[in-house]
Amino acid sequence: MQAVNTEDSDEHFMALALREAEKALALDEVPIGAVIVDAGGDILASASNRTIIDNDPTAHAEILALRMASAKIGNYRLTGSTLYTTIEPCVMCAGALVNARIERLVFGAHDERFGAVETKFRLCDSDVLNHRMEIVPGVLSDECRKLVKDFFRGKRNATDSHAQPTKACPVVLRTVDGLLQILAFHHPLTGTQLVKGTVEPGESAEEASLRELFEEAAIQAKRVVKDLGLWNSGVEGQVWSFQLCETHNLPDSWTHFANDGGGMEFSFFWHPLDAEPDETWDELFKNALYHIRESI
Numbered sequence: 001m002q003a004v005n006t007e008d009s010d011e012h013f014m015a016l017a018l019r020e021a022e023k024a025l026a027l028d029e030v031p032i033g034a035v036i037v038d039a040g041g042d043i044l045a046s047a048s049n050r051t052i053i054d055n056d057p058t059a060h061a062e063i064l065a066l067r068m069a070s071a072k073i074g075n076y077r078l079t080g081s082t083l084y085t086t087i088e089p090c091v092m093c094a095g096a097l098v099n100a101r102i103e104r105l106v107f108g109a110h111d112e113r114f115g116a117v118e119t120k121f122r123l124c125d126s127d128v129l130n131h132r133m134e135i136v137p138g139v140l141s142d143e144c145r146k147l148v149k150d151f152f153r154g155k156r157n158a159t160d161s162h163a164q165p166t167k168a169c170p171v172v173l174r175t176v177d178g179l180l181q182i183l184a185f186h187h188p189l190t191g192t193q194l195v196k197g198t199v200e201p202g203e204s205a206e207e208a209s210l211r212e213l214f215e216e217a218a219i220q221a222k223r224v225v226k227d228l229g230l231w232n233s234g235v236e237g238q239v240w241s242f243q244l245c246e247t248h249n250l251p252d253s254w255t256h257f258a259n260d261g262g263g264m265e266f267s268f269f270w271h272p273l274d275a276e277p278d279e280t281w282d283e284l285f286k287n288a289l290y291h292i293r294e295s296i
């Protein structure tokens with residue numbers, strides 16, 4: 001197929017990549033798809049993520065498509081080609097695109113956590129590497145993002161029906177100038193955190209959330225307005241329950257002397273929900289924050 005108009009053909013090929021992503025979804029793989037098109041507009045390869053089914057950590061859609069396209073043209077360099085992928089490539093794939101001398105990279109949605117093209121690193125147009133490519137982000141981004149988001153939401157719901165929460169995390173939000181902010185605090189020993197505590201025997205996650213909010217932050221919340229679901233934290237078998245709590249008229253910042261660990265001063269502040277957590281954030285709480293963002 002001859003490319004007529006770049007914008008139209010970008011959407012056309014991204015739609016094909018999305019179809020590949022749907023194939024991954026059918027296999028219960030993270031739904032990401034990729035398509036490679038040569039300079040003349042002919043499709044060289046299309047592939048979807050197969051890491052789990054192949055027991056292969058390198059079996060990302062982009063890598064599989066690169067292998068397929070290279071085999072097809074009998075050259076490890078894909079000079080002049082465009083790679084379409086539904087999600088911003090990771091470090092491994094971005095590096096492979098550079099090695100393959102891909103000319104244009106077109107991707108759908110940004111990957112806030114691992115994106116290596118614009119979000120976390122800039123490997124595809126870095127001055128220190130020997131090849132740079134044209135980057136076109138955001139093509140059919142809503143569709144691409146939705147597939148992955150729905151996939152992980154489905155996974156979480158599957159967890160929900162079995163797991164019992166061991167930790168309760170009261171989520172407190174406010175809106176300032178139209179932007180959502182979440183309550184967080186600096187812990188003197190372990191860095192920036194969200195309020196969180198153990199669900200005691202006989203206590204519901206809701207009750208634990210309201211109690212923890214009072215003990216850790218001195219906030220008397222009226223009630224829980226929404227259950228934001230469970231999260232397998234991956235740490236010590238902890239399953240967290242997020243409970244959105246209703247609060248009113250909280251100050252911009254305050255400190256609270258909590259009884260934890262013999263008594264410590266916690267400094268509370270508001271973190272813009274979409275802002276990247278800085279290096280003071282504890283890794284576990286960073287991941288909890290990402291989970292909350294997706295649940296709201």
Ligand SMILES: [Zn+2]
Pocket residue numbers: 060062089090091092093094
């Ligand atoms: Zn990858």
